[in-house]
Amino acid sequence: METDRPDGRTPNQLRPLVCSCSILHRSHGSASWAQGETKVLAAVYGPKAGTKKSENPEKASIEVIWKPKTGQIGKVEKEYEMILKRTLESICIRTIYPNTTTSVIVQVVHDDGALLPCAINAACAALVDAGIPLKHLAVAICCSVTDSGCIILDPTKDEEEKMKAFINLVFPNTIVSVLPEGSLQAGSEPMAHGIMTSITQGAMSVDDYLHCLERGRAASARLSEFVRKNIELKSTSEASKAG
Amino acid sequence: MAGKGGATPATYSPSPTTNRKKKPPIFKEDWVRPDGRGFHQCRPAFFRTGAVNAASGSAYAEFGNTKVIVSVFGPRESKKAMMYSDIGRLNCNVSFTTFATPIRGQGSDHKEYCAMLHKALEGAIILETFPKTTVDVFALVLESSGSDLPVVISCASLALADAGIMMYDIVASVSVSCFNKNLVIDPILEEEIGQDGSLMITCMPSRYEITQLTVTGEWSTTKINEGMQLCLDACAKLAKIMRSCLKEVASDSQE
Numbered sequence: 001m002e003t004d005r006p007d008g009r010t011p012n013q014l015r016p017l018v019c020s021c022s023i024l025h026r027s028h029g030s031a032s033w034a035q036g037e038t039k040v041l042a043a044v045y046g047p048k049a050g051t052k053k054s055e056n057p058e059k060a061s062i063e064v065i066w067k068p069k070t071g072q073i074g075k076v077e078k079e080y081e082m083i084l085k086r087t088l089e090s091i092c093i094r095t096i097y098p099n100t101t102t103s104v105i106v107q108v109v110h111d112d113g114a115l116l117p118c119a120i121n122a123a124c125a126a127l128v129d130a131g132i133p134l135k136h137l138a139v140a141i142c143c144s145v146t147d148s149g150c151i152i153l154d155p156t157k158d159e160e161e162k163m164k165a166f167i168n169l170v171f172p173n174t175i176v177s178v179l180p181e182g183s184l185q186a187g188s189e190p191m192a193h194g195i196m197t198s199i200t201q202g203a204m205s206v207d208d209y210l211h212c213l214e215r216g217r218a219a220s221a222r223l224s225e226f227v228r229k230n231i232e233l234k235s236t237s238e239a240s241k242a243g
Numbered sequence: 244m245a246g247k248g249g250a251t252p253a254t255y256s257p258s259p260t261t262n263r264k265k266k267p268p269i270f271k272e273d274w275v276r277p278d279g280r281g282f283h284q285c286r287p288a289f290f291r292t293g294a295v296n297a298a299s300g301s302a303y304a305e306f307g308n309t310k311v312i313v314s315v316f317g318p319r320e321s322k323k324a325m326m327y328s329d330i331g332r333l334n335c336n337v338s339f340t341t342f343a344t345p346i347r348g349q350g351s352d353h354k355e356y357c358a359m360l361h362k363a364l365e366g367a368i369i370l371e372t373f374p375k376t377t378v379d380v381f382a383l384v385l386e387s388s389g390s391d392l393p394v395v396i397s398c399a400s401l402a403l404a405d406a407g408i409m410m411y412d413i414v415a416s417v418s419v420s421c422f423n424k425n426l427v428i429d430p431i432l433e434e435e436i437g438q439d440g441s442l443m444i445t446c447m448p449s450r451y452e453i454t455q456l457t458v459t460g461e462w463s464t465t466k467i468n469e470g471m472q473l474c475l476d477a478c479a480k481l482a483k484i485m486r487s488c489l490k491e492v493a494s495d496s497q498e
Binding site: 075076078079081082083086087090165167172194195196197198199200201202203204205206209210213 | 355357358359361362365366367411440447450451452453454455456457458459460461462463464466467468471475
C-alpha cells in the first residue's frame with residue numbers, strides 16, 4: 001500500500017537529518033538535532049551535587065527540563081519530560097556518580113512533527129558530548145498509522161494531524177557497547193533486537209502495533225549509522241586538534 | 244569533655260535495634276511476591292459506580308490497596324476562549340490526596356498522569372457526539388499502592404460509561420513489570436521500585452484495539468510479545484468485571 005506524501009517521500013523514508021554537537025560553550029555538553037523542519041536543542045549540565053529532593057546514595061539522578069518554543073509548560077510537556085527522563089535513565093550507567101544530578105535541558109526550536117523522537121536523539125547526542133557514561137546509544141523514531149492501515153515513518157505535523165494513531169519508539173543501538181557480552185542479552189535475544197521506550201497515541205490494532213515495531217526497527221538501523229558517523233567525526237576532529 | 248575517665252567507650256557499636264533491616268531476597272530467582280500472589284495473578288478488583296452524587300457520572304475502584312475515585316462532569320459548554328470545534332473536548336485531571344503515598348505529598352511526582360489518561364481515553368470516546376462541548380474527568384487517588392495509572396484509567400472508563408458518554412467500547416488497563424526473566428502482572432509499589440522495566444496496555448477488549456501502550460526499561464521482542472499477551476488477557480477479564488458492575492447498576496435502577 002503506497003501512500004502519496006505531501007513532500008514526495010515514500011512511506012519508509014525519513015526526512016533529512018542534521019546533527020551538530022558542542023554548539024553551546026557554557027554547558028558541559030550540547031547538541032542540536034534536526035529532522036526536516038523539526039529542530040531541537042539539548043544541553044547537559046553535570047554531574048553536579050544532587051539536591052535534597054533528587055539525591056540518591058546509590059545512583060545518579062537525571063533531571064529533564066523541557067522548554068517549549070513559546071508559552072508556558074503544559075501537561076503534554078510534563079509528560080515529555082517524564083518519558084525523556086525514563087529513557088535517559090535506562091541508557092546511562094547511573095552507578096558511577098551516586099549522589100549527583102545531571103540536568104538535561106531540551107529547547108524546542110521548531111516543531112514540524114515527530115518532536116519527541118527528535119528530542120530523545122538530541123538529548124542522547126548531548127550526553128555523549130558531555131562525556132556522560134552510557135551503556136549504549138539510543139535512537140528514537142516516530143511511526144504513524146493511517147486510516148487505511150498504512151504505516152508511515154517520521155510524519156510531519158500536517159501528517160500527524162490526519163493520522164489515526166502514532167507511536168514513538170526508542171531502540172537501543174548496541175552494536176558496540178561498554179558492557180560485557182552477557183549483559184547485552186535480554187533473555188535469549190540480544191538487546192539490539194529489543195526496545196527501550198514505546199509511547200502510543202490513538203487507537204490501533206495489536207497487529208498494527210507489531211508492524212510499526214518492525215518498520216521502526218528497520219529504520220532505526222539507518223539512524224544508528226548516522227549517529228555513529230556523527231560521533232566518530234567529532235572524536236576524530238577532537239583528536240586531530242589535540243595532536 | 245572526652246577526657247573524663249571511662250565515661251564513653253573507645254569505639255561505637257550500634258545496638259541490635261539500630262541495625263538496618265536487611266531486605267528480603269526479593270527479585271531473586273525463587274522469590275515470592277510480597278502479597279503472596281502468583282506472577283500472573285492480578286489483585287482482587289472492586290468497582291462501584293455512582294460514588295459522587297453531584298457528578299454526571301462517577302466510579303470508585305479498588306485494586307488491593309490502591310483506591311481511586313473518578314468523577315465525570317459534562318458534556319458542558321466549552322469556555323469562550325476555546326476555539327470552535329466540531330468534535331468534543333476531553334479535559335483530564337489526576338490528583339493525589341496528601342495521605343495517598345507513603346511519604347506525604349509524593350503524588351506530585353506524577354505530573355504526566357493527566358496527559359496519559361487523556362491519551363488513553365481519547366481513542367475510545369466518540370467525540371463527534373458532543374461538538375462544541377467539553378467533558379471533564381477528575382480522578383483522585385485516595386491510596387497509592389502501585390499500578391496507579393491503570394486503575395485510574397479503568398475507573399475513568401467506568402465513570403464515563405456511568406455518565407452516558409458514548410464510547411466505542413469500555414477501556415481496561417493493566418500493567419506488567421519485568422524482573423530479570425520474570426514478568427509480573429499488576430505490580431505493587433515495592434515491585435515497581437525494583438523493576439527492570441514496565442509495560443502498560445490500555446485497550447478496548449471487544450474491538451481488540453489498543454488505545455495506549457507505554458513501555459519503559461529494556462525489553463526484548465519476545466518479552467514484549469509475552470507481556471502484551473498477558474496484559475490483553477487480563478484486560479479482557481477486567482472488562483468483564485466492569486461490564487457486570489454496569490449491568491448490576493442498570494438492573495437495580497430498573498427495579
